[in-house]
Amino acid sequence: MRRAWLWLLPLALAGMSGNVAGQQAGPASPRGGISLSPSVVMLSGQPGQAYRQQLRLTNHTARELAFRLEAQDVVADEGRRAFIAAGERAGSVAATAVFSPREIVIAPGAVGIAEVTLTLPSRSSVRGVAAIFRGQTIVGTDRGVAMTASLGSLITFTLSDDVRLDGDAPEVSEQTESSNLAVTAWVSNVGSEPVVASGAAAFLNEAGALVGKVALEPQRFMPGERLAFRAEYPALLAAGRYRAILSLEYDDHARRVLTRTAEFAVPTAGGDRPSADRGADVRR
Amino acid sequence: MTHEESAVSRNASRYRWLSLVLGFVLFPAPAFALIITLSFESVPGSVPLTGAGTPNASLNFGSVSAFEPLNPGVNRTVGASSYTISTSVGVRVTRVVSLSPNYTLQARLQSAHPLTWQLDGVTLSTTPVTISTSQPFGSSVPHMLSFVVPYSQPAGAVTTVLEVTAIGN
Numbered sequence: 001m002r003r004a005w006l007w008l009l010p011l012a013l014a015g016m017s018g019n020v021a022g023q024q025a026g027p028a029s030p031r032g033g034i035s036l037s038p039s040v041v042m043l044s045g046q047p048g049q050a051y052r053q054q055l056r057l058t059n060h061t062a063r064e065l066a067f068r069l070e071a072q073d074v075v076a077d078e079g080r081r082a083f084i085a086a087g088e089r090a091g092s093v094a095a096t097a098v099f100s101p102r103e104i105v106i107a108p109g110a111v112g113i114a115e116v117t118l119t120l121p122s123r124s125s126v127r128g129v130a131a132i133f134r135g136q137t138i139v140g141t142d143r144g145v146a147m148t149a150s151l152g153s154l155i156t157f158t159l160s161d162d163v164r165l166d167g168d169a170p171e172v173s174e175q176t177e178s179s180n181l182a183v184t185a186w187v188s189n190v191g192s193e194p195v196v197a198s199g200a201a202a203f204l205n206e207a208g209a210l211v212g213k214v215a216l217e218p219q220r221f222m223p224g225e226r227l228a229f230r231a232e233y234p235a236l237l238a239a240g241r242y243r244a245i246l247s248l249e250y251d252d253h254a255r256r257v258l259t260r261t262a263e264f265a266v267p268t269a270g271g272d273r274p275s276a277d278r279g280a281d282v283r284r
Numbered sequence: 285m286t287h288e289e290s291a292v293s294r295n296a297s298r299y300r301w302l303s304l305v306l307g308f309v310l311f312p313a314p315a316f317a318l319i320i321t322l323s324f325e326s327v328p329g330s331v332p333l334t335g336a337g338t339p340n341a342s343l344n345f346g347s348v349s350a351f352e353p354l355n356p357g358v359n360r361t362v363g364a365s366s367y368t369i370s371t372s373v374g375v376r377v378t379r380v381v382s383l384s385p386n387y388t389l390q391a392r393l394q395s396a397h398p399l400t401w402q403l404d405g406v407t408l409s410t411t412p413v414t415i416s417t418s419q420p421f422g423s424s425v426p427h428m429l430s431f432v433v434p435y436s437q438p439a440g441a442v443t444t445v446l447e448v449t450a451i452g453n
Binding site: 032033034035036037038039040041060061063065072080081082083085130132134135137138139140142143144145146147148149150151152153154196217218219220 | 318319320321322323324333334335337338339340341342343344345373376379380383384385388390394411412414417429441442443444445446447448449450451452453
């Protein structure tokens, strides 16, 4: 019974988020832009399954706008995120995309709704698709450059428990008169599923006491993607030896944690330059 | 396990499945309002946009040549066989209750063009190309739009359509 009530939680959250969106539609809303919801969809399932997702594009302008819908595969090539045309890669999920409708005209102030159905091919390594509303309305082409805006939703799929991150030893950049001390760790998604990781960097002094903590903004990794987490200590550190501990939490189910440490010294003013004695230790 | 316990367990299991099915029917995807918006903005010191603040803007470089004076906000670099004309355009992408930390910016020309067009130094074609994978939400980010004119280029109007796409990361 209690578990059944858990399903009311999304209802409450949906209501809350709707209110937030409603508030944003006031002065902070786009004066005349376009908005897309949802911008990110995270799905779980099995190979061979089909998914249908509704996408809503709002036209905040005073002009009728036309869009054509298109899908791209979202992958990582050599550690960097890449968007590949449908069908160009083996196991393309974008190639299975069926949009209904394929083209849409949205009146001023109205919301255009389209559905995309995606089928996950067996043994595909692709775990992301961008469903894009491509702007077709052109204004002012007689002289110069006309610009038209498009928006895309990122749809990710998790199909297994192979959720793994790995990280390099952090690098420490010294504090100067004009810049704070920063710790940067490059992290790679070495699993086969998309991952969202976030966490914090803790700074400890020589005695092991906490002197400060900096939040690390969440980042999404496609399989094979490599991104940097950077923690900048917001104040001037006094001379001494320190240890920075970067902890990244990921995988909502297993609650895994990736930890990397870096030891470094801050010299007295006008003294020796700081040395970064880096170490790494993994806890999963 | 007694017969009674087994029946209770079966009922609980059935209820759990029912609630699960109901949940997926009502919320097939995470039920968060994840919204991103896009508009073009003028950049101070650059060519002003007509339609700034909207998703359909335009800009006019005016008359350009290798050596004649240019309109305010237009920049020129002169090379051995060509010259490059540039200005900045702003792209503002905002988010509302979004889990995306930043966004990817893509661009393309809607039709093939005889001149070379670039956005932030990335050459554009009719195929979408990624300009940046980690653009910050909220502020208007200036991007350098440029085109290369060979000295052999005959005089005439230059027009093109630039499509800019934002995708949440």
